Amino acid sequence: MFTGIVTALGTVTSVARTGDTRLTIACPFDPAKIAIGASIACSGVCLTVVERGGQAGDAWFAVDVSDETISKTAPQQWSDGATVNLEPALKLGDELGGHIVTGHVDAVGRVAVREERGGSLHIEIDAPAAIAAYIATKGSITVDGVSLTVNALEDLADGSARFSLNIIPHTAQVTTLGTLQQGSAVNLEIDVLARYLKRMNDLRAT
Structure with missing residues (x-):
């Protein structure tokens, strides 16, 4: 669950076919606080972190994107060099600054x-x-x-x-x-x- 309040901008630095499409996204997060399996909304699409690394302020994480997701979303965000809006999943007790957002594009x-x-x-x-x-x-x-x-x-x-x-x-x-x-x-x-x-x-x- 998300709020629609973007916390950072990320940049797609790698796009690779691994069955699904694997994106690597550079971001200013602390990788120690990005859990494998965590959800991050990427320009409104809820995706699961499968890898992460780097250092605080200069981190990266990787996500796998299915062909179904790519077919139902704006195409430009799945390209190398694209800029995406990032929001980590809402934690219990966090401020609900926007509105309830699921990360499922309609x-x-x-x-x-x-x-x-x-x-x-x-x-x-x-x-x-x-x-x-x-x-x-x-x-x-x-x-x-x-x-x-x-x-x-x-x-x-x-x-x-x-x-x-x-x-x-x-x-x-x-x-x-x-x-x-x-x-x-x-x-x-x-x-x-x-x-x-x-x-x-x-x-x-x-």
Whole structure:
């Protein structure tokens, strides 16, 4: 379980096929505090640490990524040199600064609009029809592992939805969101509460 509050940026330094795809990610963590088998969200994808090393402030860890995961997530994060948002799993007693995030990507969205507005970054993202009903104005959504609030929502004719976000300068600087451009693919995870409410409403309708 995660909160969507990114604690560091990592860099993919190696991509290798080992049956699955093994990524090595450089990070500023302390390797002594990274347990083998621990979960780390990498741009919103919950992955399991299988190796780690380095030293405090200059560490690395390795994860195995299945073909299924790669097929259902934004492709650019699985390439050598990619920058990814990192968040270790939530520990009991930690502050819940964002919202409850599972690290399971529901869909890939695409940036439709990127504009500077009043010092902040205005982003509009097109979400596929499969998750459109789960997105609500002032509700929470996770974009590339970052917990954000939906500012506005527009339902489109094909059943998809376009939602807008305001990214403050701090968030733009300490996550990958500041580098997004029109056309960029992003990992989306809907609010877990919305998921259950939608399921209950569907059952009532049958």
